[in-house]
Amino acid sequence: MRALFDDLEIGTPPSQMGPGEALDEAMSLAERRSERPILIYLDQLEQLLFPGRDAGEASALIEAVDRLAQKPIRGLQIALSLREDYLGRFRDRARGRRELLEHGFRLGPLTVGEMSRAVCRAAEEGWPRQWWAEEHVRALMLEVRTPGSSASEEAEVQAAFGQIVCRALWEERAEGRGSEAGAVEAEAIVHRYLEATVEGLGALSGPARHLLEEHLIDGEGHRTLLTEPEAHRVLPAGAADEVLGRLERAAVLRAEEHQGSRYFELGHDWLAGRVFQRRREREQEREEAERKRREEEGQRSARERAARRTLGTIAAVAIAVAALMAVIVVWALGQRNAALSAEDVAKTAQQEATAQAGRARTSSLMAGAGELLARNQLAPAANLLLEVEDPDKVRGWVDLMHEVLTLGPPKTTMRGHQGMVLFAGFSPDGQRIVTASEDKTARVWNANGRGAPVVLQGHEGWVRSAEFSADGQRIVTASEDRTARVWNADGSGAPVVLQGHEGGVWSAEFSADGQRAVTASADKTARIWPIFSLVLPLSLRSVTTDCLSPEMRRTYLSENDEDARKGYESCERSYGRIPFYPEVDLRRAAKEPSLHAVEP
Secondary structure, three states, X not given: OHHHHHHHXXXXXXXXXXXXXXHHHHHHHHHHHOOOXXXXXXXXXXXXXXXXXXXXXXXXXXXXXXXXXXXXXXXXXXXXXXOHHHHHHHHHHXXXXXXXXXXXXXXXXXXXXXXXXXXXXXHHHOOOOOOOOHHHHHHHHHHOXXXXXXXXXXXXXXXXXXXHHHHHHHHHHXXXXXXXXXXXXXXXXXXXXXXXXXXXXXXXXXXXXXXXXXXXXXXXXXXXXXXXXXHHHHXXXXXXXXXXXXXXXXXXXXXXXXXXXXXXXXXXXXXHHHHHHHHHHHHHHHHHHHHHHHHHHHHHHHHHHHHHHHHOOHHHHHXXXXXXXXXXXXXXXXXXXXXXXXXXXXXXXXHHHHHHHHHHHHHHHHHHHHHHHHOXXXXXXXXXXXXXXXXXXXXXXXXXXXXXXXXXXXXXOOOOOOXXXXXXXXXXXXXXEEEEEOOOEEEEEEOOOOOOOEEEEOOOOOEEEEEEOOOOOEEEEEEOOXXXXXXXXXXXXXXXXEEOOOOOEEEEEEOOOOOEEEEEEXXXXXXXXXXXXXXOOEEOOOOOOOOOOHHHHHHHOOOOXXXXXHHHHHHXXXXXXXXXXXXXXXXXXHHOHHHHHOOO
């Protein structure tokens, strides 16, 4: 709760209030303090639903968020995200809360191409910065793609293993080890990760290895399914939830819901291969120990037989050996028959479990597609229907797909940029969209996708951002060419060029009255520009942290120039660090039209 109050800059939470009351108080203070929208984003919500977690915590949070969603708070947006395999549990906990259940959508897995670009950009923007070759990262992501998919950029990535591989690569390069992403093998990283995860269980590492090696792979190293009740019978009493929960959170195990229970399997074929290798190594160790034991036993028997030969006859020894061999043969035949019978039972159970898992997954996909179709989310519904195996054998699949195809695609796609789109935003009335791109242009589109866009071109570098003014008549753009520009939204006339930064301009926005623009640059300064007057821009380069309070920041963008002057002078008297730039000579400005855009 303290973090929420700090982020909103509204003081400290009252100590006498409970969490729910403190949350309501925070929203009330934030609404009164500013007219800007409030976004509350709760990520990885599935962690509250892990086995062993206190059910009261999840219920209390869901109740608080639901109560907050029903309050008439202007501009409040609440976003919840969780893994799809925990959606059923969340719905059970949130049953009857319409505000939380009726506005969801499914975000599918990233493709190899999308994951590669996102990882390279994240590495470049991280600290310390790292530059990764996209072709090397793409090769790693192909290694962790969904099993059975083609080796192309459109293949889906198993995000959990992609994260494991990228985190290891980042740490190695941050420590000065390794040179390129291609020098790292994803499979080796995942193997090391598996060993570290199991060892991290401490005293429970032995039962965890037994679970993985004896119950989650077959005799040929293929993954098998294990129901939750079976896992509880295998693991020590009271430890099953901890072992299963930690292995599931680490993505070593993947869990699926089935008829009110769950079943588990290893998260990747690489993990199955490593577990099978470890089992073979242990079997070889046991065989070697057994071989040594038999050798020692043979030597001891030889000595005994030698002693008996000195005391008895050769005939007596031969009879004893024959009797012993007969017993061994009978026992071996019995064990062989029992093993064959157990193997048949295990194969039958495995086939039934696999069939049940397939039926459960098909039912889940059909139910999800029907629900999305009811909410007119046609594209996600079509994606779910395409994941159904043997659709011609599934009742109702043809009817649902026919309905999806009849209604048509529910999205509008804007195409035309020649480079990556770096920014997009709506106009205040929601009828237009402005986009900024690496192709050095910004474009204004009709939100319904009709007609040709208005192309705003003139920048000599990437356009990083583009924003509408409050009245929707103008657009301000920020570019890597060290300038910002103010355009008429309909593309008419020449833009106003705001130049003077010594580095690329990362973002630009209008003030509320549309008379000023504020820019932020890689040259470590921010500047406030008067768009329609010949007043020099205010550079925030020498402003101290103490003086740049929230009140002073609002003064800089005041609609009244006199208020701004008083704010500057007040801060100057207190700190002596903030210069005020007076108006320039109009006669000189008439001779030098760009004077208003140059810092003295």
